[in-house]
Amino acid sequence: MKITVVYGQNHKGSTYHVARMLAEKLDGEITEIFLPRDFDKFCVGCANCIMRDAKYCPHAEALQPLTQKLDEADVLILASPVYVYHVTGSMKAFLDHYGWRWMVHRPEHSMFRKQAVCITTAAGAGMKSTLKDMADSLWFWGVGKVYRYGLPVYAINYSHMSEKKKQKVDQKTTALAKKIKAREGKVQPSLKTKAFFTMMHLVRSKKPSDDADGTYWKQQGWTGSKRPWKD
Numbered sequence: 001m002k003i004t005v006v007y008g009q010n011h012k013g014s015t016y017h018v019a020r021m022l023a024e025k026l027d028g029e030i031t032e033i034f035l036p037r038d039f040d041k042f043c044v045g046c047a048n049c050i051m052r053d054a055k056y057c058p059h060a061e062a063l064q065p066l067t068q069k070l071d072e073a074d075v076l077i078l079a080s081p082v083y084v085y086h087v088t089g090s091m092k093a094f095l096d097h098y099g100w101r102w103m104v105h106r107p108e109h110s111m112f113r114k115q116a117v118c119i120t121t122a123a124g125a126g127m128k129s130t131l132k133d134m135a136d137s138l139w140f141w142g143v144g145k146v147y148r149y150g151l152p153v154y155a156i157n158y159s160h161m162s163e164k165k166k167q168k169v170d171q172k173t174t175a176l177a178k179k180i181k182a183r184e185g186k187v188q189p190s191l192k193t194k195a196f197f198t199m200m201h202l203v204r205s206k207k208p209s210d211d212a213d214g215t216y217w218k219q220q221g222w223t224g225s226k227r228p229w230k231d
């Protein structure tokens, strides 16, 4: 099993330890991306990725190897501490670069068979909105199964986290790892994902277009009977 972990921070605090613990329990090959260390660009809003091709993004060269790491993984872990009720700016800037991959545009077919976990830690509040920041992208990328784990650590860093909390993290990550391993190779996207994709299929097959999105859907066979979770 290949696991790619994207951290919305460079430092190894509470969020890192929780995500790393889960990744290790999956007993696979772990690849880590630290933000902003491995990608520090902001979207410039040119929309070249959406209108033309991701290769025309001014940051394409830096982004491409990271895209490859996302695509090669069976399990994606997005982990960010809560910063003012949301993901870190680095995580947001990274996710902004994948607008072209949303189901309304040009989703990557392998996403529909992947599992993903969103992880966040907070001093006390803001986990729900932070998890949603990451889960929104994963869902719109078409990821088959998305889990969320938000933890109020009541601490400003990992060394201040209580032993009781650490035990809780251990139990929760063991349970999550068990679920993920049991589902490996059998992932099917939810009915909601299939329904949304089918709606896109109807729009694109009724109104064919030769723009970047239209051409891609046709090439994939999705304007016909092919579906990304079937092949």
Ligand SMILES: Cc1cc2nc3c(=O)[nH]c(=O)nc-3n(C[C@H](O)[C@H](O)[C@H](O)COP(=O)(O)O)c2cc1C
Binding pocket: 009, 012, 013, 014, 015, 016, 081, 082, 083, 084, 085, 086, 121, 122, 123, 124, 125, 126, 153, 155, 156, 157, 158
């Ligand atoms: C800039 C900044 C903003 C933060 N905003 C919140 C917040 O909105 N709610 C909260 O409960 N904790 C907030 N915190 C605390 C962190 O989310 C919390 O300590 C988290 O566990 C840190 O994870 P880390 O050790 O991985 O950095 C904030 C911390 C920083 C540095």
